[in-house]
Amino acid sequence: MDRTGSILVIDDEEIMREILETLLTREGYSVRVVADAAQGLELARTAPFDAAIVDMMMPGMDGMTALDELKKIDDDLPVVMITAFASVESAINAMKRGAFHYITKPFKNDEVLAVLRNALERRRLVAENRALRQNLQAHANHFGEIIGRSQRMRQVFDLIIQAAPSRTTILINGESGTGKELVARALHQNSTRADRAFVTVNSGNLPPDLLESTLFGHVKGAFTGAIYPKKGLFEVADKGTIFFDEIGNIPLETQAKLLRVIQEREFMRLGGVETIKVDVRIVAATNVELRRMVEEGKFREDLFYRLHVITVQLPPLRERREDIPLLAQHFLEKYGEENSKPRLELTPEALDLLIDHDWDGNVRELENVIERAVVLSSGQRIDADLVPEHVRRSRRFQMPQFVVPPEGISYRDAEIAFQRGLIESALEQAGGVQKRAAELLQIKPTTLNEMIKRHDIRPRRKRTGQGSPDPDEEAAEVPIGD
Numbered sequence: 001m002d003r004t005g006s007i008l009v010i011d012d013e014e015i016m017r018e019i020l021e022t023l024l025t026r027e028g029y030s031v032r033v034v035a036d037a038a039q040g041l042e043l044a045r046t047a048p049f050d051a052a053i054v055d056m057m058m059p060g061m062d063g064m065t066a067l068d069e070l071k072k073i074d075d076d077l078p079v080v081m082i083t084a085f086a087s088v089e090s091a092i093n094a095m096k097r098g099a100f101h102y103i104t105k106p107f108k109n110d111e112v113l114a115v116l117r118n119a120l121e122r123r124r125l126v127a128e129n130r131a132l133r134q135n136l137q138a139h140a141n142h143f144g145e146i147i148g149r150s151q152r153m154r155q156v157f158d159l160i161i162q163a164a165p166s167r168t169t170i171l172i173n174g175e176s177g178t179g180k181e182l183v184a185r186a187l188h189q190n191s192t193r194a195d196r197a198f199v200t201v202n203s204g205n206l207p208p209d210l211l212e213s214t215l216f217g218h219v220k221g222a223f224t225g226a227i228y229p230k231k232g233l234f235e236v237a238d239k240g241t242i243f244f245d246e247i248g249n250i251p252l253e254t255q256a257k258l259l260r261v262i263q264e265r266e267f268m269r270l271g272g273v274e275t276i277k278v279d280v281r282i283v284a285a286t287n288v289e290l291r292r293m294v295e296e297g298k299f300r301e302d303l304f305y306r307l308h309v310i311t312v313q314l315p316p317l318r319e320r321r322e323d324i325p326l327l328a329q330h331f332l333e334k335y336g337e338e339n340s341k342p343r344l345e346l347t348p349e350a351l352d353l354l355i356d357h358d359w360d361g362n363v364r365e366l367e368n369v370i371e372r373a374v375v376l377s378s379g380q381r382i383d384a385d386l387v388p389e390h391v392r393r394s395r396r397f398q399m400p401q402f403v404v405p406p407e408g409i410s411y412r413d414a415e416i417a418f419q420r421g422l423i424e425s426a427l428e429q430a431g432g433v434q435k436r437a438a439e440l441l442q443i444k445p446t447t448l449n450e451m452i453k454r455h456d457i458r459p460r461r462k463r464t465g466q467g468s469p470d471p472d473e474e475a476a477e478v479p480i481g482d
C-alpha cells in the first residue's frame with residue numbers, strides 16, 4: 001500500500017513529538033512537527049497536509065480550538081486527536097465537531113498507524129468522490145443529448161469527434177441558446193480527459209481582480225482578505241478541461257495573462273513567485289463576433305488567433321428547421337416524464353407553428369416553450385392554443401395580397417397606408433418602445449420617430465392576446481385611407 005502522505009503533528013510535549021516523528025517518518029510519511037497550535041495553523045495555511053495529529057491539552061490554544069481552525073482552512077482534512085485516558089469524553093466531543101478519530105495516551109504504534117491509514121484512505125475517497133460527482137454532472141449532458149440530424153449538425157458532430165482527442169484549443173461560436181455548453185461538454189466527454197474535471201469559468205460576471213484570483217489562485221496575503229492560500233480554476237482543471245463561457249467578456253488585462261497560460265501552460269498564483277505548470281484543454285465559447293471585437297480594440301488579436309485554431313460554428317435553429325420536430329419530440333419526452341405526463345403528442349398545427357417560428361432564443365427558447373406547454377396541457381394532445389402568443393404571432397411575415405379595385409386607387413394613399421400599418425404593427429410588437437420598433441423595421445430610431453410624426457401615429461396600448469385576430473389576417477388587413 002502507498003504510505004506517502006504529509007502529516008502535521010501538533011503537540012506541546014517534546015517526547016511525544018519525537019516518538020511520532022520517528023514512527024511516521026519510518027513509515028514513509030513526510031512529517032512536520034510543531035509545539036503549539038498557532039505554529040501548526042500557520043503551516044497548514046501555507047502547505048497542504050493530508051492529515052493532522054493534534055494533542056487535546058496544550059497551553060495557549062487548546063486542541064479543540066485548533067481542530068476548529070484547521071477545519072476552516074481545509075474542511076476535508078482528517079484530524080486525529082490525542083488525549084489522556086481520563087479525558088476521553090472531550091475527545092468524543094471533538095469527533096462530533098469533525099475530528100476523524102482519537103487516540104488515548106499511552107498509545108501503541110500500530111494503533112496510530114492504523115488510524116492514520118484510515119484517515120488518508122478517507123481523504124483519498126472524498127477527493128475521488130468529488131471528481132466523480134463533477135463528472136456525473138458532465139455525463140448528464142453526454143454526446144447523445146445533443147439532438148440534430150441536419151447537415152449542419154452532422155458537421156458539428158464530426159468536428160467534435162475529430163477534435164476531441166487532441167489538446168488543441170477550441171472556440172465554439174454561436175448565438176445564445178444554440179448549445180455551446182453542450183458541445184463543450186461533449187468535447188470533454190469524447191477526450192481522454194473524460195474522467196477528469198470539466199471546469200466552467202463564467203467569464204462575464206466577475207470584476208477583473210476577482211476573475212484573476214479565481215483563475216490563477218492566490219497565495220496567503222496576496223491582497224487584503226487573502227487569509228488563506230487558494231487554488232485557482234486552472235489548477236483544479238489540471239489534466240481535465242477548462243471551459244471559458246462568454247470569453248468575449250474577459251477584460252483586456254486578464255486576456256494578456258490568459259494568452260500566456262495558453263502559450264506556456266504555466267502561471268503564477270496571485271502574489272506568488274512559484275511557477276505552476278498545468279496540463280489543461282482550453283475550450284472557449286462566444287456569442288459575439290470576436291473578430292469584430294478585435295477590430296474595435298476590445299479583444300486582443302494575438303489571443304483571438306490562439307483561440308481560433310479550431311472553431312465549431314453552431315448554426316442558429318432557424319437555419320436548421322428540419323431539426324425542430326426532433327428537438328420538440330425530445331423535450332416533449334423529457335418534460336412529459338418530469339411532469340408524469342407520458343405519451344404526449346403535438347398536433348400538426350402546433351408543430352407547424354414551431355417550425356415556422358424564427359427562434360431568436362434558439363434551442364433554449366424552444367425548450368422553454370415545450371416545457372410550458374407540457375405543464376399547461378390537460379389531455380394527451382398539445383394543440384396550437386398551448387403555443388405562446390409570441391410564437392404564433394411571429395409567423396414569417398407574408399406580404400398582403402393587393403387587389404386593385406375596378407374603380408382604381410391612389411398609389412400614394414395606398415403606399416402611405418401600408419407604411420402606417422407597418423409602423424403600427426412594429427410599435428405594437430415592441431410594446432410601444434420606439435427604439436425596439438426601429439430595430440424590428442431595420443431603420444434608425446430617428447427615422448422611425450420622423451415617420452411616426454409624419455403619419456401622426458398616436459401611442460396605442462398593447463393589445464392583449466385574447467380575441468386578437470389571426471396574425472396572417474392582420475398582416476393582410478392594411479387600412480387604406482382613414
Ligand SMILES: Nc1ncnc2c1ncn2[C@@H]1O[C@H](COP(=O)(O)OP(=O)(O)OP(=O)(O)O)[C@@H](O)[C@H]1O
Nearest residue numbers: 145146147175176177178179180181182287363364
Ligand atoms: N442540439 C441540442 N439538443 C438538445 N438540447 C439542446 C441542444 N442545443 C441546446 N440544447 C439545450 O438548450 C439549452 C441551452 O443550451 P446551452 O446552454 O448549451 O446553450 P448556449 O449556446 O451555451 O447558450 P448561451 O449562449 O445562452 O449560454 C440547454 O438546456 C440545452 O440542453
Ligand SMILES: [Mg+2]
Nearest residue numbers: 180181245285
Ligand atoms: Mg452557455
